[in-house]
Amino acid sequence: MNKLNFLSPDKNNLYAYLYLGISLFSFSILIVFLNSFFNLDLTSFLPGTISYFLPLIVGFIGLHLIRIEYSGIKFLDIINKNINTNKFNALLSLLIIFLIIKSAPPLLSWFIIDANFAGDSKDACSGSGACWAYIKTWFNRFMYGMYPNDEQWRINLSFISLAFLGGIGFFAPEQLKKYLTLYYVVIYPIIAFLFIFFFISGGPIFFDFSYGIIAAVISIVIGFFIPSKFKMYYFLIIPITIYILLKYVFFYEELIELGKIQAFEWVETGAWGGLSLTFIVSFFCLIFCFPVGLFLSLGRRSDLPLIKYISIGFIEFWRGVPLITVLFMSSVMFPMFLPEDMFIDKLVRVIIAISLFEAAYVAEVIRGGLQALPRGQYDAAKSLGMGYWKMHILVILPQALKLVIPGIANTFLALVKDTPLIFVVGLLEIVGMLNLAKTNPEWLGFAMEGYVFASIVFFIICYAMSKYSYNLEQKYKTER
Amino acid sequence: MNFKKILPQLLTLAVVILVFGFFSYNAQVNMENRGLEFGFGFLTYEASFDIQFSLIEYDGSHSYFRAYLVGLLNTILVSVIGIIFATILGVTVGIARLSRNYLIERTAAVYVEFFRNIPLLLQIFFWYFAALRALPLPEKAEPMFGVFFLTIKGFFIPAFVWNNLDIFIYSVIAAIISIVFVRLYAKKKQENQGIQTPVLSISIGLLIILPLLSFFLGGVDASVEIPVIEQLSQTSFTYKGGLKLPPELIALALALSLYTATFIAENVRAGVQGVSKGQKEAAASIGLTPNQVLKLVVMPQALRIIIPPTTNQYLNLTKNSSLAAAIAYPDLVLVFAGTALMQTGSAIEIVSITMLTYLTLSITISIFMNWYNKKIAIKEK
Numbered sequence: 001m002n003k004l005n006f007l008s009p010d011k012n013n014l015y016a017y018l019y020l021g022i023s024l025f026s027f028s029i030l031i032v033f034l035n036s037f038f039n040l041d042l043t044s045f046l047p048g049t050i051s052y053f054l055p056l057i058v059g060f061i062g063l064h065l066i067r068i069e070y071s072g073i074k075f076l077d078i079i080n081k082n083i084n085t086n087k088f089n090a091l092l093s094l095l096i097i098f099l100i101i102k103s104a105p106p107l108l109s110w111f112i113i114d115a116n117f118a119g120d121s122k123d124a125c126s127g128s129g130a131c132w133a134y135i136k137t138w139f140n141r142f143m144y145g146m147y148p149n150d151e152q153w154r155i156n157l158s159f160i161s162l163a164f165l166g167g168i169g170f171f172a173p174e175q176l177k178k179y180l181t182l183y184y185v186v187i188y189p190i191i192a193f194l195f196i197f198f199f200i201s202g203g204p205i206f207f208d209f210s211y212g213i214i215a216a217v218i219s220i221v222i223g224f225f226i227p228s229k230f231k232m233y234y235f236l237i238i239p240i241t242i243y244i245l246l247k248y249v250f251f252y253e254e255l256i257e258l259g260k261i262q263a264f265e266w267v268e269t270g271a272w273g274g275l276s277l278t279f280i281v282s283f284f285c286l287i288f289c290f291p292v293g294l295f296l297s298l299g300r301r302s303d304l305p306l307i308k309y310i311s312i313g314f315i316e317f318w319r320g321v322p323l324i325t326v327l328f329m330s331s332v333m334f335p336m337f338l339p340e341d342m343f344i345d346k347l348v349r350v351i352i353a354i355s356l357f358e359a360a361y362v363a364e365v366i367r368g369g370l371q372a373l374p375r376g377q378y379d380a381a382k383s384l385g386m387g388y389w390k391m392h393i394l395v396i397l398p399q400a401l402k403l404v405i406p407g408i409a410n411t412f413l414a415l416v417k418d419t420p421l422i423f424v425v426g427l428l429e430i431v432g433m434l435n436l437a438k439t440n441p442e443w444l445g446f447a448m449e450g451y452v453f454a455s456i457v458f459f460i461i462c463y464a465m466s467k468y469s470y471n472l473e474q475k476y477k478t479e480r
Numbered sequence: 481m482n483f484k485k486i487l488p489q490l491l492t493l494a495v496v497i498l499v500f501g502f503f504s505y506n507a508q509v510n511m512e513n514r515g516l517e518f519g520f521g522f523l524t525y526e527a528s529f530d531i532q533f534s535l536i537e538y539d540g541s542h543s544y545f546r547a548y549l550v551g552l553l554n555t556i557l558v559s560v561i562g563i564i565f566a567t568i569l570g571v572t573v574g575i576a577r578l579s580r581n582y583l584i585e586r587t588a589a590v591y592v593e594f595f596r597n598i599p600l601l602l603q604i605f606f607w608y609f610a611a612l613r614a615l616p617l618p619e620k621a622e623p624m625f626g627v628f629f630l631t632i633k634g635f636f637i638p639a640f641v642w643n644n645l646d647i648f649i650y651s652v653i654a655a656i657i658s659i660v661f662v663r664l665y666a667k668k669k670q671e672n673q674g675i676q677t678p679v680l681s682i683s684i685g686l687l688i689i690l691p692l693l694s695f696f697l698g699g700v701d702a703s704v705e706i707p708v709i710e711q712l713s714q715t716s717f718t719y720k721g722g723l724k725l726p727p728e729l730i731a732l733a734l735a736l737s738l739y740t741a742t743f744i745a746e747n748v749r750a751g752v753q754g755v756s757k758g759q760k761e762a763a764a765s766i767g768l769t770p771n772q773v774l775k776l777v778v779m780p781q782a783l784r785i786i787i788p789p790t791t792n793q794y795l796n797l798t799k800n801s802s803l804a805a806a807i808a809y810p811d812l813v814l815v816f817a818g819t820a821l822m823q824t825g826s827a828i829e830i831v832s833i834t835m836l837t838y839l840t841l842s843i844t845i846s847i848f849m850n851w852y853n854k855k856i857a858i859k860e861k
Contacts (some may be wrong), residue, residue, distance in 0.1 A: 082582035089581045096583045126582045152563040310496060321835045321841035322799035328817050329835070336510050337503040417599040423806070431602050438609065448610040453608065455598045462597035 009068050017065045018076065024062030027095065028055040036102045056094055063090040122443055133201045134446040135453050138437050142430055142453070145273015151202075151265060155276050158199045162192055162283075186220060196280065197453040198271070203263035215242040269347040270426070275457065277429040281351060284418045288355035289415075290408070293362025298392065300363065302368055311363075318360035325352050325416055350422050354415070361411050369404035370396065402476060409469030413462055430454050507828060514825075520833075522824045523548070529819050531810045533726050544820055551815035552837065557800040558732050558811065565791075566797060570744025577749045588745070596742035601803055603739055608731035608807045615727075618709060618713050619717040626704050633718065635725040636707040644700035652696035658690075661685045722790035728809035732801065740797045744790055751786035752778065784856050791849045802838070812837060 009017040034054050043051040050466040057247055063084050071077060080460060083093040112127025115134070125131035135142070144152050156394040165188065169180050219239040226234045272280070299311030318326070330353035331346070338344065344352075373396060420431035428436060434450040511518060521544040529541055534550040535557060576588035595603070613632065616622070619629040629636040642648065659682075666677035694700045707722030755778050763777040764770075804811035805818060817834045820826060 082580070085580055089579075089584070093581060093583045096587055168800065175513075218556060304489050306487055307492050310492060316843070317839065320839040321800040322813075322838055324802045324805060324813055325831065325835050325838065326815070329831050332821065333831045336507050336827060339506050340510060362622050373582065417597075420601040421803070431605065435605070435609075447613065448606075450608040451602060451610050454602055458599055459594065459597050460604060463593060466593075466597060 006065070008159070009065050009070060011068055014068060014071055014073075015202055015247050017068060018071075018073075021062045024058050024065065028059030028062060028094070029101070031055045031058075032098050032101050055098065056091075059094045060087075060090060063094065066109065070352075076280075080407070093325070125446075130449050130452070131446050132449065134437075134443055134449050138433075138450075141274060142433050143274045144276055145428055145433060146267070146271040146275070147267060148271075149268060154199050154202075154264065158195045159276070159279065162195060163189060182220075185291065186214065190217070192283070192287065196284075199264065200267070200280070201269065202266045203305065211241060215239050216244060218242055269345055272347070273428040273430075274433050275430045277422075277427065278416070278419045279353065281419050281422060281429070282412070284351045285354045285358055285415055286412055288336065288351070289358040289362050292359035292365055294397075296359060296363035297370060300412035315360045315363050318357050319364070323354070323357055323421055324424055326357050326422060327424045327477030329353065346425055347427060348423055350427060354418070354422075358411060358415050361414070362408060365404050365407035365411055366400065369400035369402075372403055373400055405476065406469045406473035409465065413465050413469070416462060416465070417458070430457065482560045486784050496696065500849075501629060516706075518826075518828065520829055522826055522829070525824075527820065527823075529823065532808075532814060533729065533810055546822070547820060548812070548816050548833070551810060551812035554809070554815075555798070555801055555804075555811040555813075558729060558736070558809065559794075559801050561729075561733045562740065562797050562801065563731065566740040566744055566793070569737060569741035571748055573741060573745035574748025574752075575747060592742045592745055595738050600735060600739045600800055601806060601832055603735040604731060604803055604807055606730065607734050612727045612739075613730055617717070618719060627704075629707055629719055631719075632727070634727050635730055636719040637725065638704045638706045639723040641703050641705050644699050647698040648691060648694050648700045648702075651698065651700075654688075655686045655690040655841045659686055664684070675722035680847065726805070726809070728807050731807060732804050732809050736797055736800060739800075740793050742848050743796075747786050747789045747793065748782075751782040751784075754785045755781045787856075788849060788853055791852075795845050797842060798845075799838060 009021075016364060031042050034042060041051070043054050046054065064087070065079055066076060067084055067090070068076070069085075071080075084090050110129050112129075114127040115132055116125045116129065117128055117132050118124060119133040120137050122131075122134075124133050140149065140152070144155060147155065171186065172180060193213075217240060219234075220244055222238070223234060296311050296315055299307045300315060302308050302311070327350065330349045334344075334349060334353075335366065377395060377399065378391070381395040386394065419429055423432040423435070431454055434447075434454055438447045438450060507518075524543050526540070527542055527544045527547045528540045529547070531538055531547065531550050533554065535553045536546075536550060538546055538550045555855055573588045573591060576584050578591070579585050580590075615632045616632060618629070618631045618633055621629045627638045656697040662677075662682055663679055666679045669675055695702075703854055704759060705722055707719035707724075710719055710720040711717055753854055759781065763773040768776065801811060802813040808814060812834060817830055821830045824830070
């Protein structure tokens, strides 16, 4: 038997060190565990400070004793490699383990053991734990805001249908795949808008924007049969012409009045709120900011100086100001810029403001993708005789957009996290509703539960999205 | 000139001019109807509202411009505090994420994933309305180290009372200037003669000795004022003396630094991982010590990757500090775009000034960043 040297453990007396070290290590964890879960103090006979640091010292010595390289025991090697590489690491590992053990009981008792789940008033919550009854009572409000209870199926149905229509791209047959871009960029937003307008809002059948929508649909359908040489001029002129024709020649104001039959009860946007409003705002902002950002990024890389500098100015302006001032602008300054008889709904103003704001960020992301393409792609497309639009639509954008999908997803993530800011203009999505519920005299003092609940909801949404974007990134990385 | 090139530009210009013209025409009509006049004259009027927390002397009798300055300084204060703590925490967590210790790496990862996936506004609300409200009342507060009092009314810390503060500041500035000269001299000496000078220890020595000298020779004198509890009325207590950090400032700075630190941590991680392994191996193979490898090879290259996105995060933090309006911390947005706007009604002027201020801040920082990027960019021959 070799001599034991406790200062530098080696392989010769492997098992002696191992048993001693493991038992010391386990003992230190046991002390902390008993202390935190059962309030037992094994070392109370020692003076205060020593008893306080004892687990740390014991565990540290234990870890020191089992720090034997290439011991040949798989379990021991894994421990040494991962949490016990040197003295400093061992100390940090111990601190983290103790911290987890220490913080588990209070968290558990607050979240589950001492928490109240049942009941529908403040009196039900007497324990020291969380009052989940509060969340349960207010759950409807947190999800739907002030939307009338009997009408909430309209929101649910719209979301389910929109999710279904949005997912249609995954199941489209091969020969229809080429129309998917058109579907997502033009048709789907229109359908989504109509859903929100008729269903969630409960608007009339014909309304002021219907000319615009009809004009857009007609001109796009005709646009397919126009030779590509004239397409740009066509799209500059025809939609406006059709709009004017519809508004002033074919239809009359009386017809609009006639068409204002409401299928559903009107719910004004001020009553919308909760998580569903978060979804509505971020969904529409995503839809609108993408095309605007695309054109801005193309503008910024354009050879035409005027367009280039207007785009740069626009992008840098929105990127330079905080969103909250943009929302302030949309609520107090923007109405001053409109004719007196023209009124734009608060929600619409907010959506426009956030879309323009995010469009600047999207533009920079897309510009990154455009810059990442090798020059040869542009040269090759030009040498085939393609014009600017043909080159971009057929060659450049499909490659560049594929590169920036993760970046767009990240921008969208930021957008979702920014939506609570709309409380500035008085729209109450989930965080706003929490603040409202917090000040309700019957439910005072449950701020913590509300914020924890909202944090969990947002964490689930945002974490899932960031993981998805990360997966996309990995997927496209390998393909190039 | 090519017709095809001019037409789109003209059209764009026409649209921009039309939109602007439409807006300004309407603005004129609207303001006329409401009897408002466009102009910045209101900046000199008496503000007649109070601000809870201000770095410069201010009360209701000062002008709106003074109120604007108070707001701006408060914004800068919370941004600077946030940036300092976010950097410290971010770099620590970023390095922790690179650790080979599984527990440390996971803890850092959990922290990053958790704090960056929750909206900043929610975090600010959480700290302000939930966490800080759980603090004790002033009369029940337990002192930390005997001098710090963390209460529901704010964080009371001891303050320094200075005599001849200006001489002390001059001595610090003199120390910094002489450090710059020492560095330049040391660099020159190394280039010419190949002799290394211990710049770091000389710098630290200068930074300690010169201010110390000012104490002995310049008549500088500092004493510490410890906050003492004082009874205002039967049930109301507060602390007198020392410095008071309002809970709004604490909640805001805490949320901003915890949130931004996650992004800085990811930047640091990406930067250090971005230095290729071959660089480290090459440096080690020419005989540099591990510390030298880190200092001379890894860090200069990692910093080149880390600094641009991190500056961006600083910019974001400054812009995000405008969320202060949500918890009534008197920053630029709350004081100026909130209270001042409500009182004067000059919406267009005030919102424009506020936006221009933020715009100036961001553009200044991005110009500086571009200059710095050019300076540290790899110069390829």
